[in-house]
Amino acid sequence: MNKILLIIKREYLSRVKKKSFILMTILGPILMVGIMIVPIWLSMQKTEKQKVEVIDDSFLFTGLIQEKDIVHFDYPPITIEQARAGFFDTDYDAILWIPKNVLNGGQNGINLFYKKQLSNSAQQHIQYSISKMLYEVMLAKNKVNVNLIKDAKDKSTFTMITTQVDEAGNDKKTNTGLYMGIGLVAAIMIYIFIFMYGVQVMRGVMEEKTSRIVEVILSSVKPFQLMMGKIVGVALVGLTQFLLWVILSTTLYTVAVATFLKDIDMKQIQAKEEVIKIGENLDFEKMGKIEEPNEMTQLWNDFKQVDMPFITLCFLFYFLVGYLMYSAMFAAIGAAVDSEADTNQFMLPITIPLIFSFGIAQTVMQDPEGSLAVWFSMIPLTSPVVMMVRLPFGGVSALEIALSMGLLVLGFLFTTWLAGKIYRTGILMYGKKISWKELGKWLFYKG
């Protein structure tokens, strides 16, 4: 037992001390926080108003386009030709030209001429405001009461409240989008972790085999001890990196927000995001809702409803046991081959279930209680990813979870036993082209 600890220690320290590990650990959070902070920060920088000169030949919009903190409109009484001719003598950033026949099918003739591209949100604001006004004008022209329609729309649009009822009769609000997000993030992390560190185990085994040190080590410890020591050592490296990423990202995020975005309170950021979001799907159904940027608060409330401690525990379980199961197989491959080039034919059958489980994640999200979802969350090779997608939806019974976890542990024990047999024969076998048939034979060799 003491020797296994020595092996784990070596595997762990030799990896953690590597420059590439330190670099990855530091760069990861910087990149992550950068992705979160930089766009917000950049959009904050564009506080100077962009000036647009509106040439409204239809006279429908003159003086009416809604002003915004990022864009200002002027309505000079000149023709479009004059405006364009003198464009570079003015300090306008853009000319908005609305043709005369805009109400009679000319709306596609609305043009924006610019020196430098307007910011995305400014452009969307213009498009959105004009579209809205056109809509109202059209209704009024046909003697339809705008307010009536607005009222009807307000009273007919709704968001369905979905509530899950548990056995004890308690209600639980649900938010499908949020659950999808949580499930997807967990599934992606498990997938990447298994791949990244599984391959590291394989490389490590190959290194020992090709450098021939394995024979010296095996004269001191059992092959199984060496294999498990490596698998556990690498797992600890993965956990360390994961933990450091979480800690560093959180710290960095807090620091970055405090330094770069200190003047802006979060509500403003949310409002900004809201503008972008509404601009994206220019939809009249959502017209009445521009001024309500409280979706984030709602999301946060929903988030608090999810049983995060439980999901985190399950995540850690599937994360670890799933990795252990796969990495045993990766170790067996590393032991069986002589060079990296030979690994491909054996890698494929192992990676297929993993890629497959990721592929069906979409379907599982649509129907987390469907038979596809249930079956593949039981089968050990696919359960780590599929179960993590199902769990946030909350409909998985305790029995199902216990069964899935139990099967995964059995799967882990079985693959490790199998891998151990291939490993101890392969690790001492050189210069032989290995086939699947050959691997099958190794299972029956005596230690």
Add this chain to the structure above:
Amino acid sequence: MNILSAKNIVKRYATHTALDDVSLDIPAQSIFGLLGPNGAGKTSLIRIINQITGPDSGEVFFENEKLSPKHVEQIGYLPEERGLYKKMEVGEQALYLAQLKGMKKADAKKKLKYWFEKFEIDAWWHKKVEELSKGMQQKVQFIVTVMHEPKLLILDEPFSGFDPINANIIKNEILNLKAQGATILFSTHNMGSVEELCDNIALINRSRKIIDGSVKDIRKENKSNLFEVEFTGNMMGFTNSLWTYGKLGEYKAEGELCKAQIQLTPGSTANQLLLSVLSAVEIHSFKELVPSMNDIFIKKVSEQNSIGTQSNFIE
């Protein structure tokens, strides 16, 4: 007392038998040579003694106890194909391997310091293995093999990969360790080193042991009563004087001096032969030709192989 006894070891792989009923006794504090052509089964046997693999049947005893994982600490192993972790520092790596052999870290450090100084390589402690030359790596590997003061040292082709100077250092170290009480089992093709170093040998060919015993006895058993005489004088007279005591074999003359091989006839003695030639020519030297281990090796292996081919033919 035997430090190691292997009894009726059988090891089979899918298509062939690597070891077929092989038994060995290695006396304590001796140097034992394990000989045999490539693929004879030497490495399989060494791996079984090192508990890297297990036999299909048969048993191994270490100091009369059944071989078990606790004996790992009493054995040092230098495999034929050598290697270390390339990216790891020399000192750190040696410490790790010492601890795997059950040494305490502090003891291992002390011992390593002693060996590194002895081999004049203390400057390499913080170097990565990949920065060392092949010969340097071999030295490190030798230290790693002996640092835990094993009672039994198993060296697979210990001299391959060393230049003559370093090979000599290693040879002296092996004799030194024997003097300090260690037993050395080494496998080799180098027959010269066998005669020089080994007290006992076993010859393995085609998965079977074909001879074993002390080097002295084996050479005695395999001698063929062949003598070499150097003389000056009349060749004809010399031949006639052999009488019935011996038969002339190969001979050659280098100027005055003639060199002849005489096969002693059964029932005669060397003294009778010498007496009868003394009167005919002037003798410069007279010596018995004892076969070298190399001759015995080739003779025994080819004997067995030809029997094998014949029986195959009959089948």
